[in-house]
Amino acid sequence: MAATFKYQPAWAIDVSAPGSSRNFPRFLSMRFACNASISTPLSISHHSSTESTLILIRHGESLWNEKNLFTGCCDVPLTKRGVEEAIEAGKRISYIPVDVIFTSALIRAQMTAMLAMTQHHHKKVPIIIHNESEEATTWTQVYSAKTTKQSIPVITAWQLNERMYGELQGLNKQETAERYGKEKVHEWRRSYDIPPPKGESLEMCSQRAVAYFKDFIEPQLKSGKHVMVAAHGNSLRSIIMYLDRLTSQEVTDLELSTGIPLLYIYKEGKFISRGSPVGSTEAGVYAYTQSLAVYRQELDEMSH
Numbered sequence: 001m002a003a004t005f006k007y008q009p010a011w012a013i014d015v016s017a018p019g020s021s022r023n024f025p026r027f028l029s030m031r032f033a034c035n036a037s038i039s040t041p042l043s044i045s046h047h048s049s050t051e052s053t054l055i056l057i058r059h060g061e062s063l064w065n066e067k068n069l070f071t072g073c074c075d076v077p078l079t080k081r082g083v084e085e086a087i088e089a090g091k092r093i094s095y096i097p098v099d100v101i102f103t104s105a106l107i108r109a110q111m112t113a114m115l116a117m118t119q120h121h122h123k124k125v126p127i128i129i130h131n132e133s134e135e136a137t138t139w140t141q142v143y144s145a146k147t148t149k150q151s152i153p154v155i156t157a158w159q160l161n162e163r164m165y166g167e168l169q170g171l172n173k174q175e176t177a178e179r180y181g182k183e184k185v186h187e188w189r190r191s192y193d194i195p196p197p198k199g200e201s202l203e204m205c206s207q208r209a210v211a212y213f214k215d216f217i218e219p220q221l222k223s224g225k226h227v228m229v230a231a232h233g234n235s236l237r238s239i240i241m242y243l244d245r246l247t248s249q250e251v252t253d254l255e256l257s258t259g260i261p262l263l264y265i266y267k268e269g270k271f272i273s274r275g276s277p278v279g280s281t282e283a284g285v286y287a288y289t290q291s292l293a294v295y296r297q298e299l300d301e302m303s304h
């Protein structure tokens, strides 16, 4: 079968991307059996666009957020409230274009991305790309160009996982503060370079999360693709530190709420923060760039 996989859809990522020689997941080798020419159905052309959107979403409330437990890389699902937050987040971004989704390898981020996309006006189907083995790649192929066009690839990457919290994972945050002192626990949770016992500091988390962002997500934005990243409090704090050029002191005060999408415009190599596309500020988002305004208008026309 492999010999027949001749075409690479627009969503497949350039194998020559920097960092591809590292041991990153094998999503790079995705192939389709059909002779598919994939492009966005709306008028924002990937090739002519000089600006693209980046949505960052921290997952909705998880069962361990609810119980106030250190979670880190433990793979726990969303609560009912987390599910609702993800759906609400989806409503807030439902008019913002999304061509490719990156999530961590953890279910709470993946659930958030999938639930958010149920609200999107373009009605495309998010599909998780499985390239963990030859079989996974072969057995998950799509053979229809039309179906591929109506899909959004969802790329999972462990590098976007929550920071690994070491020996704090599963411990109650309040009880840990009582045992080790509030200040020590705050230092473990929010300092830049002090790791919790046997865990990752924010700096260590940033070394993998920001490297992944630069190597795999930024090239997508550069090529005009609109990207959503669903990840975690600390992996996103490290990415925001990079995007907003925060100092290691400034990032200690950065807190992200669950399920609140943050919007950036990527333009001429720069990231411009547009805050959270909530309610009335949405107009401001669309006023910001002409091509986004056109996208919005076309979505409106499609849904009438």
Ligand SMILES: O=C(O)[C@@H](CO)OP(=O)(O)O
Residues within 6 Å of the ligand: 065, 069, 070, 071, 072, 073, 162, 165, 189, 233, 234
């Ligand atoms: O427990 C965790 O994994 C994180 C995020 O929920 O907690 P904190 O906010 O303490 O970094």
